[in-house]
Amino acid sequence: MGFELNFDSESVKNIDKKIDKNTIYDVLIIGGGPAGLNSALYAKRNGLEVGIIAETYGGQVIDTSSVENYLGYESIVGEDLVGAFRKHIEKYEIPIKKESRLEKVEKNDEIFHLDLSDGSHLKTRTLIIATGSKPKKLNVPGEKEYLGKGVAYCAICDGPLFQGKEVVIAGGGNSAAEAAIDLSKVAKKVKLVQRSILRAEKALVDKLESIENIEIYLGTQIKEIYGDKLVKGIKVYDKDKDETFNIKADGVFIEIGYTPNSGPFKDLVKTLPSGEIEIDCSCRTDVDGVFAAGDVTTVPYKQISISSGEGAKAALSANAYINKLKK
Amino acid sequence: MALLNDEIRGNLKDVFSKMEKEVTLAVFTKEHDCETCKDTLDFMKEIEEVGEKIKVDSLDIEKDSKKAEEFGVERTPSIVILDSEGKDNGIKFYGIPAGHEINSLITGIIEVSGSGEEMPDALRKRIEGIKNPVDIKVFVTLGCPHCPGAVAKAHKLALENENIKAEMIEAQTFSELSDKYNVSGVPKIVINEEHDLVGNQPMEKFLETIENM
Numbered sequence: 001m002g003f004e005l006n007f008d009s010e011s012v013k014n015i016d017k018k019i020d021k022n023t024i025y026d027v028l029i030i031g032g033g034p035a036g037l038n039s040a041l042y043a044k045r046n047g048l049e050v051g052i053i054a055e056t057y058g059g060q061v062i063d064t065s066s067v068e069n070y071l072g073y074e075s076i077v078g079e080d081l082v083g084a085f086r087k088h089i090e091k092y093e094i095p096i097k098k099e100s101r102l103e104k105v106e107k108n109d110e111i112f113h114l115d116l117s118d119g120s121h122l123k124t125r126t127l128i129i130a131t132g133s134k135p136k137k138l139n140v141p142g143e144k145e146y147l148g149k150g151v152a153y154c155a156i157c158d159g160p161l162f163q164g165k166e167v168v169i170a171g172g173g174n175s176a177a178e179a180a181i182d183l184s185k186v187a188k189k190v191k192l193v194q195r196s197i198l199r200a201e202k203a204l205v206d207k208l209e210s211i212e213n214i215e216i217y218l219g220t221q222i223k224e225i226y227g228d229k230l231v232k233g234i235k236v237y238d239k240d241k242d243e244t245f246n247i248k249a250d251g252v253f254i255e256i257g258y259t260p261n262s263g264p265f266k267d268l269v270k271t272l273p274s275g276e277i278e279i280d281c282s283c284r285t286d287v288d289g290v291f292a293a294g295d296v297t298t299v300p301y302k303q304i305s306i307s308s309g310e311g312a313k314a315a316l317s318a319n320a321y322i323n324k325l326k327k
Numbered sequence: 328m329a330l331l332n333d334e335i336r337g338n339l340k341d342v343f344s345k346m347e348k349e350v351t352l353a354v355f356t357k358e359h360d361c362e363t364c365k366d367t368l369d370f371m372k373e374i375e376e377v378g379e380k381i382k383v384d385s386l387d388i389e390k391d392s393k394k395a396e397e398f399g400v401e402r403t404p405s406i407v408i409l410d411s412e413g414k415d416n417g418i419k420f421y422g423i424p425a426g427h428e429i430n431s432l433i434t435g436i437i438e439v440s441g442s443g444e445e446m447p448d449a450l451r452k453r454i455e456g457i458k459n460p461v462d463i464k465v466f467v468t469l470g471c472p473h474c475p476g477a478v479a480k481a482h483k484l485a486l487e488n489e490n491i492k493a494e495m496i497e498a499q500t501f502s503e504l505s506d507k508y509n510v511s512g513v514p515k516i517v518i519n520e521e522h523d524l525v526g527n528q529p530m531e532k533f534l535e536t537i538e539n540m
Binding site: 002003004005006007008055056058062063079099100101117118119120147148149150151152154156157158159160161162163229230231250251 | 330331339423425426447448450470472473475476480498499505512513523525526527529530531
């Protein structure tokens with residue numbers, strides 16, 4: 001067990017910069033991931049009155065063990081990258097409201113009125129939705145019942161609990177490959193189960209295939225997660241062999257992609273059946289004054305660099321909109 | 328083994344300078360069969376050095392059994408954060424609050440010192456309305472970035488209402504306890520022994536669960 005400290009000084013220091021419920025903000029940003037933080041940076045530097053509403057800082061980057069495709073960093077722990085983002089925006093003293101979710105938005109006389117989950121109300125001229133996405137579920141029997149009893153969605157959080165045990169990783173993309181590589185260091189055996197082919201980038205696949213205690217099952221669909229009090233294994237169907245069999249496992253880590261966090265905005269802006277918020281190339285939604293950026297939107301390829309770029313674009317679009325409004 | 332480096336020490340000095348009142352960290356250890364006791368006590372002494380208003384009270388769970396009983400301390404290593412009057416506000420840590428858990432510890436210290444975050448009125452009223460005894464256990468691992476959020480909320484509940492007690496439990500240190508409560512995902516929140524929540528839940532979810540018990 002390593003004790004190395006992960007002190008989040010910004011979070012404690014930021015205690016003073018509270019969102020003010022009497023201010024009419026130029027832009028309120030919902031979300032604290034790369035898209036939200038970069039839009040905050042750009043909005044502030046354009047002289048806008050800006051605030052952030054976020055459940056947590058860093059979004060999904062925080063759950064990423066190592067990032068190797070963000071320009072300027074050959075390899076960086078996800079959390080350290082978030083730390084660097086925050087350190088950068090911290091000096092701009094942007095107020096943030098943490099641990100709260102948006103429940104309702106109404107537009108009245110060009111002003112958006114926001115109701116938050118903790119009962120507070122805020123006002124703003126524009127809104128940038130950057131709420132990202134959350135892990136997709138397998139939707140098989142046992143998944144819900146065994147959540148926290150062997151079924152997991154965060155390899156760096158729950159990995160240590162599977163020391164010397166056997167685990168299954170569901171999925172074949174970058175996140176699944178990374179989770180398998182991480183878990184191979186603690187678990188006795190890691191079984192990567194993917195219903196089609198591996199979609200992870202080549203560098204990761206090569207690494208995956210070089211590790212001895214990782215077994216890969218392709219063309220294999222998970223039908224059920226079974227157990228008694230805790231997970232005991234999964235029931236799978238091998239399409240090529242037309243065969244159903246069981247794979248023994250103490251844990252099942254589900255890494256099959258993400259679903260957008262657009263729930264609270266479905267009545268406000270246009271979303272697609274996938275849940276993604278439809279935007280144009282300037283990050284505009286179908287409602288004047290509402291912009292969206294990053295994983296929650298229709299922009300393809302969910303990547304940290306793409307989300308942060310989209311965040312910048314949304315802030316610049318919001319700035320242009322406000323300039324027109326104030327004229 | 329020093330855990331604090333110069334950067335963290337500097338940051339902590341800043342943070343602790345805002346403390347309104349003094350706090351005491353009552354650290355319970357025992358001489359034998361406690362792998363992380365010494366590290367925990369050493370770490371708390373490092374924290375004491377940085378914070379002018381922080382005092383460490385080093386206690387032995389066997390020799391100081393009366394105090395252990397008073398604070399309801401059942402195992403070691405453990406830390407109870409006492410306010411300026413030496414009062415226990417129901418905020419406890421079982422296991423070393425290193426890794427990500429340093430954030431829960433610091434938040435806990437700041438909160439007990441009286442300089443914590445203000446609670447929106449609507450939530451505070453709901454918390455005040457809880458009249459029955461509530462015991463919250465939050466199981467964590469030190470590598471879990473979502474865990475301090477759950478611990479801080481449980482501790483905040485304890486601070487706001489004296490019927491509520493909340494403890495962080497490091498799942499690997501207390502693996503028997505983790506087995507007993509079937510912990511294989513963190514943060515895992517167990518309320519009054521039988522109500523389970525998994526994940527860093529919003530305050531509303533904590534309250535809903537408690538109110539519907």
